[in-house]
Structures are given as C-alpha cells and as structure tokens.
Amino acid sequence: MAKILVLAERAGDGVKNVTLEILGKVTGHEVEVVMFHSPSDEAKKSLAEYGAGKIHLIKGGGLEQYSPEGYTNALSDFIKGGNYDYFFSGATSAGKDMVPRLAAVFDAGMASEVTNFIFDGDNFSGTRPMFAGKCLAKVELSGSKPHFITVRPNALGLPEQTTAGKGEFVEGSVNSGDIRAVIKEIIKGASEKLDLTEANIIVSGGRAMKDRANFNILEELADTVGATVGASRAAVDSGYADHSMQVGQTGKTVSPTLYIACGISGAIQHLAGMRTSKVIVAINTDADAPIFTKADYGIVGDLFKIVPILNEELKKIL
C-alpha cells in the first residue's frame, strides 16, 4: 500500500472536481489530503466520502494567496516529514505552475498531466498525451520518493462507488520561506465560468465566426448549457477571440464531456487539443471539413442559423 498525498484545491464552498477524481482513483492506498484554505464542512464531508484518511490544513506567512514559491516551500516543508510515496495534484493553473518546482526541491521525478493511471502494487504507471494528444505514451517514474504527478481535469471521471476514509481534520503550521515573486493583484476575467481545461461543456468558434461580436451567439448557447466558450487558432489569430480561449496544440488541451465546434474546419493542431472530448458536435457548412471525422454528431449547415435554433431547443429541455 502506497502512502499518497493529494493537494485539494478549493472551488466555491467545495473542492475542485479533479481533486475528487484523483481521490476516487487512488482508493485502496493510504490517502491524505492537504489544503491551503480552511475547508467548509461540505468540503470535509466530500473529501472523506471519496477516501481521505486525513485532511491537513497548512498555515504559514504569505499563504493567504497563491504564489509559486510560497506554496512550494510550504508543501515541501510539510511533505518532508511525511514519508509519502506519491504527491498528486490536478493539472490546474496552480498545479502546473508549482508542482515542477516542488519536484525540483526533492530532486524527484514528475509525470505531467496524466489522463489515466494504475498502480501495480505500489508502483505508479500512467498514460499521458504527447504532442498535444496526437499520441499517447506510458509514463513511469524512478529515483527517490516522493514522486510527483499532475492529473488532467475531467480525464479520470468520478468513480461510481466511493470508499470513505476517516476524514480526520488536522491543522498545522509550515514554513513558507522566502517569497520573491509576489502577486500584487488578480484581474478577474470577463466571465466567471470554469476554465476551459476544467469545463464540462465547451462551445467553440472558428474562423467562420467572422467577427468578435458574433461570439455572442456562442455565449448565449454556453449560458443555456453551462458551458465555457473556446475558439480555434484561426479565430484567435484573426482577432475574434482572446488567446486564453484557444483550444489546440498552441492553446489549451481539453477533454470536456461535450464539445460543440461551430464553424471550425478541424486543423490537425485543433483536433489534437479536443479529440479526447467524450462527445463532439460539429456544425460546419463544408460537408468535407475534417472536424466531421471526429464528430459524434455532425450538422452540415450555417452556424448562424443552427446555433440559435440549438439554443432554443436546449432551453426547452434544460
């Protein structure tokens, strides 16, 4: 049985879905959770339900707010005495930023953004996309423990059955060390929606959107189904959308439950970034567009006609 520490990130009153996905997958091992923010009763309850034996809240100077150095120093201070075999985090904005630094502190191996993994006894073996998902590879870690792993949100899915842990709550102080790169301000994005990489549904627009203002019809559809709006590289390079919305090899790699591609032809670098979506709907006037080869449901038609009808139909049932 491996001893595993999972970083739980806060989301509203609860914890991020990816934290629960990881917990659901490592069941059967000795599992503890570490957090930087005081968990609500609801968060404690779900962490325990998904298998956390202990829930550690760590406190220290400068930890009220994320910083790569502060979080790294604090976690390394905490991990040092713990005899952990593995440290898991979601491949979230903070996870991707901080875990490499943390792995460097321990001179340890790290597997980035795995989409699946198994334990053979106590040995981790993961699967991860390479070349933005154009191929998959098996990833194994060696060298001194703990080993570090980030997991792509939405890839594992939540388990159908959970094995509860004790969920014992423990508070402790850690040394957050010297923080040189400090966040002075956080500028909120235009929307409060989930990040593309964590979104359950994505509505994406391509070059055929023709104009930045036309993304409004995608926003309306997104509001109806609770989606985040994305864009192809062609749309971003044409100035119709911000780069933070770009899906593909030079943007974000996503795996939502439902991906609705509107006016996207399906360049290889876009397909690489969204092909692991569970269900893909494509709307395009060109019946031969490559996007249709990846689509579960293709609609050959004008997105400016189809999307508003789709929005109305969905409103009827949601």
Add this chain to the structure above:
Amino acid sequence: MNIFVCVKQVPDTETKVIPTGDKSYIETSSIKWIMNPYDEYAVEQALLVKAANSDSTITIVRVGAVKSTEAVRTAMAMGADESILVQCDQPLDSYMTAKAIKGAIEKSGKTPDLIFTGKQAIDDDCLQVPGLLAHMLGIPSVSVVTVFEMNGDTLTLKKDSEGGSKEVYEVKAPVLIACNKGLNTPRYASLPGIMKAKKKPLTTLTLADVGVDENDRKVKYSDFQLPPEKPPGKKFDAMDEGEQASVVGNVVGLLRNEAKVI
C-alpha cells in the same frame, strides 16, 4: 545585462505523429523541425529588453537530440548574440533538460539577470523545465506570462490564470519568465539577419560537459501509440432552411437520450 533564452526544437504543428515500430518514440525521419512556437515569444521579449538596455547580451541555450540547428539559427537570425547547444543522443526528460541548461549557463561564465523560456514545449507538453530550472538556479519564476514591464530591476508580469483572469506579479531580477502567446509579436528573421547569424558564435557541449548522465533520468516513456479512433459519427444535412429545425431537434434528442450528456 545577461539574458538567456531557452529554446527547443519541436515537430511543426502540422506534423502527423506516427509511433515507431517498437513504440519507443515517434518516427522523426521526415519531420519538419521548428522552434517551439512559445519560444519565439521568449526570443522576441529578450530582443525588446536588449533594445532598451543596449549593454545586454542574449545567449540562446538549446538542449536536444535532433542534430539540425534550425531553432538556434532562427533565434540568432532574429537578433540573439550567441548560442550554446547541448547535444545528446536520446530525448531527455524534463529534469535532465533543466539540469543541462543550468550546466550550460554556468559554463558560459555569465550570471543570468533574466531567463526567458516558452511556457511549454508543444512536443512533450510537460511544462516542467521552467519551474525545475528556476529552482535549480535558486531564482524566482513566473509562468504563462502575457504582459512584461521592466522598471530598473523590478518587473511587473501578468500571468494567465484560470478562466481568463490574470495574476499580476511583482518581482526583482534575476528571474525566469515563461512566455505565453500574446506577450508580443515575434519578428521574422530578415535576410541580412540570417546571413549575420551564420557568423555568430555557436558553442557545442556534450551532456558530460554540463554534468548530466543517464542516472539523472527520472521519467521513462514507452508504449507510444495513437489514441483510439472513434467509430464514425452521424452526420445530418441542414443546408436547406426547411430541414434545420428538425435536424437540430433530432441532434438534441440524441445528445439527451443516446449520448446522455445533457
């Protein structure tokens, strides 16, 4: 000011990836190699800093198994002053790469004030080297940077965070900055630039020169394979206006009852 830019050579984004017969990596014989797209923003930002601080030198560092010198030549043609190329026979993991870059920087005899990298390499997509390297060098780092301002030795950097929000960092040099698309508009190498680049210093080092060997390998990749193909989907023609409502209604029904995703 000593500015270092780390670049990687990666397959062009249009590349169709094919695993090798033994699944140990991908076929590389017919690949067109380019500078990692995010590294272009790193090179450009270094050039912009140098334009404002004329006593600066820009050193490009590349570690890689591919022998062609496309990426470093491009960077020097854009305007970088010199390059260090650490050659190896096998693809390295992120830890080895970061350690090799650290070794190359130390070999140069220059103490870095600024290090620029791309936010990630688009081949292995690990996003590890910036954080690993910064920690190995004992300097702070800010990743996914889209806005760069420098006032004396104080930098204000905006990092793309979740859901389109931005974190505004303040930090003093030396610092490592991992650059994202949107930071600037990389220049094209001019013809005179390309000619000049041929005469710029290019130092070649081995892994042994920078103190890296196979014992440093911590990540093993194997079993490269194409992702499973989906069975063909259903396609409906809705070019005719009269068909649109029924096609869309049908697809919504399928999403609810067949795919069960809404």
